[in-house]
Amino acid sequence: MLHNQSFLRTPGPTPIPQQVTHAMNQPMIGHRSQSFAQLFKGTSERLKPIFGTEQPVYTLTSSGTGALEAAVLNVTKPGDEIISVVAGAFGDRFASICEHHQLVTHRIEVPWGESVDQQELISTLHAHPNAKAVVMTYNETSTGVMQPIQELTKIVHDHSYALALVDGVSCIGAVPAQMDEWGIDILVTGSQKAMMLPPGLAFISASERAWDVIEQVDSSSFYFDLKAYHKQYENGMTPYTPAVSLIQGLKEVCTMLEEETLEKVYKRHVVMKDMTRAAFRALGLPLLTSDQDASPTVTAVKATEGLKVDEFRNHVRDRYGLSLAGGQKKLKGEIFRVGHMGYCSPIDVLTTLSIIEMGLVDCGISIELGAGVKAAQEVYINDVSNSSK
């Protein structure tokens, strides 16, 4: 293949736009300088519409997991009860963080590939009326399920006094989020998914209701104590040295999202999801999730008969430079996952699908070359003609 040509279609990290790389190449600046404060005040303000909040959005230098831990530790103390919706590997991680901190964690185990049964959530809330918080995953990266987080958050508030803590790592920036309107109490995301940056930053915001709790809790983390971030927020600074170059890139990301408009960004992701699903249906490969549960950012495809998914993934990587993700934990070897988020267009989806088709044929799977691409093209053409009406 063309030397070093690569197509990164894992559900994070995702490709970095050249404009963002360029922004990150600016000379380093001190994190206590006026230049940094001006930069950071701007990026912090511009994250608010992406979260759908009027509350401050704090920037942490960590992976998304660090921010999930921040969410938990800032509103709980050991022994508190928590309800955890576990619909995949990242729901499991969120629950594990709670358990690590000696929270009494009531897990709702959801079959991987599905979203939570709303009746079960209601009955769990009634069964544990002292639960301090419900931790949920908006978009479960490991299965390609997007849960109806607006509805779930409403259920939490209608049936309990618990805070709704939401992991939005693999979708915020690609799908609508109305943190304030929906009543999400803490929302978290990372830089390396829909936010088109390298990994290294996480973003977190908390509702007024959450802040009432945060102010009463002595966070058992020093580095992730949101009170310290809030104290520096108005100065346009962070309590500890932040990943300055990524914040330089973030400014450009905000510009790109604003220029496209969030509405069109969200629509683009839906189209890419529809294209991907139409393609695999046309090729006869089974999808893990229902249309209703399907994530706009990542699609999980089940191994069709005779397909060894990890050999297939290695093949398309080595032969064509395409990186796909495999299954995690209980889905290992059962699925492969195609990312279509962040710096990814419908045309990139066609490229991805055309490589996947060749890879399947190379691996001896009987499909019709071009059939998936064609189905995806039809979705795209139809969307373009709808959009221009």
Place this chain on the structure above:
Amino acid sequence: MLHNQSFLRTPGPTPIPQQVTHAMNQPMIGHRSQSFAQLFKGTSERLKPIFGTEQPVYTLTSSGTGALEAAVLNVTKPGDEIISVVAGAFGDRFASICEHHQLVTHRIEVPWGESVDQQELISTLHAHPNAKAVVMTYNETSTGVMQPIQELTKIVHDHSYALALVDGVSCIGAVPAQMDEWGIDILVTGSQKAMMLPPGLAFISASERAWDVIEQVDSSSFYFDLKAYHKQYENGMTPYTPAVSLIQGLKEVCTMLEEETLEKVYKRHVVMKDMTRAAFRALGLPLLTSDQDASPTVTAVKATEGLKVDEFRNHVRDRYGLSLAGGQKKLKGEIFRVGHMGYCSPIDVLTTLSIIEMGLVDCGISIELGAGVKAAQEVYINDVSNSSK
């Protein structure tokens, strides 16, 4: 001034070499890919000589503060006794982390600008024989004092059973470190100082003795639990998504340090320190620290009569593009600090000094233009002629 020309001479962040920027511009790769594992195994291995250890050196995605918290939390539990040597703002932060986690923290308060009195350390060790650890700062960024960490570590082990935990954030990579030989139990540094990278990574290593404790402790952090990092270390991976682009840059940093050789890197920093101190002496500006305590990476200069240091710093920034640091906490307004570490050469020091001289004259301070530069040149010439013998 020339548009956007800037001279970043704060004691971190420090300038990024163009080769490193170039390395960070490579296409993003997945953190669960073979390419990443190969990259990360290499950088992890190449950090060992910089730490002076045969133990694994773990890479965290956080600021240095996060790694200091990791050091504390992995070897203690609430109620444990700790001795903390506080010789400046970062010693204070290390102690504050201990106090935040309900450790019984015995602070040795050292006058800012000095290193700890060794007799006082000995008597404190004897007064608190149950101390689980002694936390110390190798290079106190806020004062420009480098403590004799080899001697201090020996004292800790000669007079106690405590572990020696060392903050090396603002010096490791610029000064010798023999973690194993000196008996340092946990050593920590950050990416944005002598390591010539943007902020966002921290590096941490633990002795076998420390690991005996770590394995007994349920870390009260999830994100900073070293056992999780160790578990992934042999696979060339990290437990949570790391700051991939910075690790791509780290590979180039390792190459640069190896090509110069660590011995010459350390010598370069000593020469830059000697040049800087000779210059301020020639200009008649008082230095905060004694020659014996002086740091090879940062020099603190006291306000001479009539000098308003923060106005002076703003002036050289706005007029000449030179960023210097001010005093922190109790030294605010009393000193300015000149960084000379990482991607900084003796020639860069001459540039810095020549700007400082002009800035002093602009601010009405009576000095002889060129006198500081001359003194620094003499140190450098003398060193070059010594080195070539």
